[in-house]
Amino acid sequence: MPPIALPHDAKAGPTKSEVRAVVRSKLALGAADHFAEVGSCTGAVTIEAAQRAGRVTAVERTADRLETTEKNLAANEESIVADVELRNAEAPAGLPDDADALFLGGSRNFEAVLDHAVETGVDRIVMNVSRLEVAGRATEAFRERDLLEEVVQFQVSHGYELAGATSFNSDNPVYMLVGSATPDSDDERDEGEKVAADGNGGATQ
Incomplete structure (x- = not known):
């Protein structure tokens, strides 16, 4: 799928393509999934989710950023397959009760958002954090709610020409927390991975 277009600026950098x-x-995400996002901003994650999921609910507390999300969605309308609803609210207000997957792109009220995810049984939860102190608090919040599956830290560098050679500029590191409020689903996915690893779905040779 070609890169998404983000012609409109939210005065806040989008989640980088490598991170996305x-x-x-x-x-x-699959066609049957309802995806929810907290902090849509430029709409970068919203758009990519809307290219894959069946439904998307994007919550953004800042009205002008939500307008930017809407404009960037329109710029990618030919690739959008989901039913998309944009809500101007401060999460957890505005979040649906039937989301299958949730992405937190901001750190405001994240504890309350995680509580909502637990109450509504969200199957897949991803939170991105760029500040170390917030990452620590978020990790504890995931653990306290028995959500945490993994924490991933990664950093991307982009090359540029320097004196006829290639040097690199590094982006800020990203801490990604991954979890689920449906442990039974996690077990099913693990079992599916084991079957796939065996090859031929366990068929007799």
Whole structure:
């Protein structure tokens, strides 16, 4: 799928494309999924989710950023397959009760958002954090709610020409928390991975 277009600026950098690739992998969205996002901002994650999920609910507390989300969605309308609803609210207000997957792109009220995820049984939860202190608090919040599956820290560097050679500029590191409020589903996914690893779905040779 071609890169998404983000012609409109939210005066806040979008989640970088390399980071979004990892988010996509962890969320594993399908056509039957209802995806919810907290802090849509430029709409980068919203758009990529709307190219894969059946329904998308994006919550953004800042009205002008929500307008930017809407404009960038329109710029990618040919690739959108989901029913998309944008809500101007401060999460957990505005979050649906039937989301299958949830992405937290901001750290405001994240404890209350995680409580909502537990109450409504969200299957896949991903939170991105760029500040170390917030990452620590978020990790504890995931653990306290028995949500935490893994914490991933990664950093991307982009090359540029320097004196006829290639040097690199590094982006800020990202801490990604991955979890689930449906442990039974986690067990099913683990079993599926074991079957796939065996090859041929366990068929007799």
